[in-house]
Amino acid sequence: MKFEAKAVLLVVGVAAFMFLGTYFTMVVPLTDETLYTPTKDAKAYTELELKGKQIYQREGCWYCHTQQVRNLLEETYRYGMGEEETFKRFGVRALIQAPPSQPGEYVYDKPHLLGTRRVGPDLARVGGKYDNTWQLNHLRDPRSTSPGSIMPAYTWLFDQRGQPTQEAIALVAYLQKLGTNIKWREEGVEQVKKLQAKNLTPGEPRTLAAKEEQP
Amino acid sequence: MTIQHEDTSARWFIYTSIAFFLVTILVGLTMAVKFVYPDFLGGIPALGFGRIRVIHTNGVLFGWLLAANMGLAYYVVPRLAGTKLLSEKLGLITLAIWTFIILAAVVTFASGDTQAREYLELNWWLDVLVTIAWVLFAINIFGTIAKRKHQQMYVSLWYVMGTVFWTAILWIVGNLPVYSGVNDANLNWWFGHNAVGLIFTPMGVAMAYYFIQKATGNPLYSHKLSIIGFWTIAFLYIWNGAHHIIFGPIPTWLQTVAILFSVSLLIPVWTVITNFFGTLRGKWAQGNYVVKFLLAGTVFYLLTCFQGPMHSLRSVNQIVSKTDWIVGHAHMAVFGAFSFFAIAGIYYALPNILKRPVFSDKLGEWHFWLSFVGFLGFAVSLWIGGFIQGLQWMDHTISFLDTVKAMAPYYVVRMFSGILMVGAQLIFAYNVYKTVRSSTTEVQPALA
Structure with a gap:
C-alpha cells in the first residue's frame, strides 16, 4: 500500500x-433520563452552599474525599448511621444504612465532584452527620476532633482569633448539604419508629432508598 | 542519509521538559512528606495539599512527559521521514507557548484557580493556548511527513500521527463544560482514561518502538504485530472511561461495557510487549543504561497493563478502587513505563543531536538503578498498604480513622522511596547539563 x-x-x-x-x-x-432527573427531595444549592462548593473545589478537597457511596453492602453500613448516632440524635437504637449514591442526587453539580481517591472518608452522606461546630473545629485543627487524621489544617479559613471566616461558614454549609438530596436519615428513623410502635423488633432495618436501589 | 538535522526544537523541548520534571516531582515528594507529617509547610494556602497535587499531576503529565515526547517526536519524525523538520522556528514558538502554559498553570493552580475536573483543571484560556500549541505541533509533524523522502511508514509514525489526532479530539471534547452531575463525571473519565490510553500510551509506544530498535541495533521483531497493536489500541481504549466509576452512580450496563473492553486491552498490550521483547532479544545482559531503561519500561508497561484490566473486574475493584493501590498503579504507567521510555530516548537522542557522548555513563547507570529501586519501593509499599486498607474498608466495624492510621508505615516507605526517585532525576539533570555544556571534542556517535 x-x-x-x-x-x-x-x-x-x-x-x-x-x-x-x-x-x-x-x-x-x-x-438516559435517570441520569439527569433530580431525586424527589433534590434542591439546588443556595448561594452560601454554592460558595462553599467553590471553596471545596479551590482547596482540592475532592482529591482526598470521594462523593459516592458505592453500591456495596459494606459502604451502606460504613457511611450510614450507627446505633450511637441514632440514639443520641433520634432516641432510637438502630443501624441505618446509607443508600448508595444515585445519579439524581448530582444533577445540580457542575462540575461533578465524585472524586477518585479516599485518603479520607467518602463525603456523599456527611451532611447532618456532625454539627457545625464540629465541622469548623475539624477544618481548623483536624487532629483535635479526629486524632490520627492526616488532613491538613485549613487555618487560612479562620481569622487570627480562630474565628471562622465567611469562607469557612460557606464550606460547612456545603458539607451539611451533601447527601441531603435523599432524606435517608429522617426516613430511616421514621421507619424504625413505626416498627417499634407496632412492637416489632427491627431485624435489619433498611431505609426505603436502600431497598429501591438494590439492582 | 547525509541530512543535517538542526534539532533545535527537539533539544530545547527536551531541556525544558527535564526542568519541569525536576520541579514537579519535587512537588510530588512534598506531598509524600505531607502524608507522614500533615503539618509540613502548613498554613500556607498556596502549598496546601489539594493545591499542589494538581501542580504535580498536570506538571508531570504535560510539563514533563508530553513535552519530552514532543521533543523526541521532533527528533524521531524527521529521521523516519528522511527529511528535515518542517520548521524549527515553528517548533520554538510551540515551545514558548508550552512553557508559558506550564508556568501559568503553576501560578493559577497555586492560587486555587481550577476547573476541578481531574486532568482538565486548567482554566479555559489556558485550554485555548494548549489547543493552539497542539495545532502548531500538528502542522510541524504532518508538514514534515508530507515532504518525506522515505516511502516506508514505520510504526512509530503511525503512533505519532494517531496521537496528534487523538489528543486534539480528547482535549477539545473533554473540556466542553456542557454537562452536569453524572454525565459530567462520565465525560471527565472518558478524557481521563484516554489521556493515558490515547496520548501517553501511543506516544510512549512510538518512542519505545524507535529507540529499542536503535539502542539494541536489532531489527523490529514483527511489523505485522505492530500494526495489530496499533489498530486494537485505536479500537479498544476509548470504551474504558466508566471503569473508573464501577459500583458508582452510573448505569450498570455502562460499567459492564467498560469492564469487557478493559479486559480486551490485554490483546494490544501483549501484542506490543511481544514485539518489544522480540526486538530486545539477545541484548538483555550486555545492555547499557539506555537498554536497561527500555527493558524495565517494557516490563513495567506489561505489569501496569495487566493490573489495569484486573482492577476493572468487580471483585478486584471492590477492594482496590479508591485506595493507594491505584496510586502505585498510575505511577507504574506514567513513571515506570512511559517516563523510562522517554528517558531512554533522551539518553539516545542527545548524543546524536549534540554530536558528543553523554557526560558520564556511570551517572547514567546510577540514574537507572536509583529510579528503579526508588520506584519499586514506592509502588510495592502502596500496593501492600492499599490492598490492606481496601480489605479493612470492607469491614465497617473498623473505623475509617483506624484504616488511615494503618497506612502510616507504608507512607513512610513511600516517602523515602520518593527521595530516591527525586535524587535519581537530579543525577539525570546534572548528567544532561554536563553533556550540553561539555567541551569534549566532537565525535560522531556510532549509531546515527
Missing part, C-alpha cells in the same frame, strides 16, 4: 473507532 493510502486509512480508521466508542459510552448515556 502506498504511503498516502495508509495515511488516509489511518485518519479515517482512527476517527471512526474513536467516534464508535464515544457514541456508545458517552452519547447514549446522555439520553
Whole structure:
C-alpha cells in the first residue's frame, strides 16, 4: 500500500473507532433520563452552599474525599448511621444504612465532584452527620476532633482569633448539604419508629432508598 | 542519509521538559512528606495539599512527559521521514507557548484557580493556548511527513500521527463544560482514561518502538504485530472511561461495557510487549543504561497493563478502587513505563543531536538503578498498604480513622522511596547539563 493510502486509512480508521466508542459510552448515556432527573427531595444549592462548593473545589478537597457511596453492602453500613448516632440524635437504637449514591442526587453539580481517591472518608452522606461546630473545629485543627487524621489544617479559613471566616461558614454549609438530596436519615428513623410502635423488633432495618436501589 | 538535522526544537523541548520534571516531582515528594507529617509547610494556602497535587499531576503529565515526547517526536519524525523538520522556528514558538502554559498553570493552580475536573483543571484560556500549541505541533509533524523522502511508514509514525489526532479530539471534547452531575463525571473519565490510553500510551509506544530498535541495533521483531497493536489500541481504549466509576452512580450496563473492553486491552498490550521483547532479544545482559531503561519500561508497561484490566473486574475493584493501590498503579504507567521510555530516548537522542557522548555513563547507570529501586519501593509499599486498607474498608466495624492510621508505615516507605526517585532525576539533570555544556571534542556517535 502506498504511503498516502495508509495515511488516509489511518485518519479515517482512527476517527471512526474513536467516534464508535464515544457514541456508545458517552452519547447514549446522555439520553438516559435517570441520569439527569433530580431525586424527589433534590434542591439546588443556595448561594452560601454554592460558595462553599467553590471553596471545596479551590482547596482540592475532592482529591482526598470521594462523593459516592458505592453500591456495596459494606459502604451502606460504613457511611450510614450507627446505633450511637441514632440514639443520641433520634432516641432510637438502630443501624441505618446509607443508600448508595444515585445519579439524581448530582444533577445540580457542575462540575461533578465524585472524586477518585479516599485518603479520607467518602463525603456523599456527611451532611447532618456532625454539627457545625464540629465541622469548623475539624477544618481548623483536624487532629483535635479526629486524632490520627492526616488532613491538613485549613487555618487560612479562620481569622487570627480562630474565628471562622465567611469562607469557612460557606464550606460547612456545603458539607451539611451533601447527601441531603435523599432524606435517608429522617426516613430511616421514621421507619424504625413505626416498627417499634407496632412492637416489632427491627431485624435489619433498611431505609426505603436502600431497598429501591438494590439492582 | 547525509541530512543535517538542526534539532533545535527537539533539544530545547527536551531541556525544558527535564526542568519541569525536576520541579514537579519535587512537588510530588512534598506531598509524600505531607502524608507522614500533615503539618509540613502548613498554613500556607498556596502549598496546601489539594493545591499542589494538581501542580504535580498536570506538571508531570504535560510539563514533563508530553513535552519530552514532543521533543523526541521532533527528533524521531524527521529521521523516519528522511527529511528535515518542517520548521524549527515553528517548533520554538510551540515551545514558548508550552512553557508559558506550564508556568501559568503553576501560578493559577497555586492560587486555587481550577476547573476541578481531574486532568482538565486548567482554566479555559489556558485550554485555548494548549489547543493552539497542539495545532502548531500538528502542522510541524504532518508538514514534515508530507515532504518525506522515505516511502516506508514505520510504526512509530503511525503512533505519532494517531496521537496528534487523538489528543486534539480528547482535549477539545473533554473540556466542553456542557454537562452536569453524572454525565459530567462520565465525560471527565472518558478524557481521563484516554489521556493515558490515547496520548501517553501511543506516544510512549512510538518512542519505545524507535529507540529499542536503535539502542539494541536489532531489527523490529514483527511489523505485522505492530500494526495489530496499533489498530486494537485505536479500537479498544476509548470504551474504558466508566471503569473508573464501577459500583458508582452510573448505569450498570455502562460499567459492564467498560469492564469487557478493559479486559480486551490485554490483546494490544501483549501484542506490543511481544514485539518489544522480540526486538530486545539477545541484548538483555550486555545492555547499557539506555537498554536497561527500555527493558524495565517494557516490563513495567506489561505489569501496569495487566493490573489495569484486573482492577476493572468487580471483585478486584471492590477492594482496590479508591485506595493507594491505584496510586502505585498510575505511577507504574506514567513513571515506570512511559517516563523510562522517554528517558531512554533522551539518553539516545542527545548524543546524536549534540554530536558528543553523554557526560558520564556511570551517572547514567546510577540514574537507572536509583529510579528503579526508588520506584519499586514506592509502588510495592502502596500496593501492600492499599490492598490492606481496601480489605479493612470492607469491614465497617473498623473505623475509617483506624484504616488511615494503618497506612502510616507504608507512607513512610513511600516517602523515602520518593527521595530516591527525586535524587535519581537530579543525577539525570546534572548528567544532561554536563553533556550540553561539555567541551569534549566532537565525535560522531556510532549509531546515527
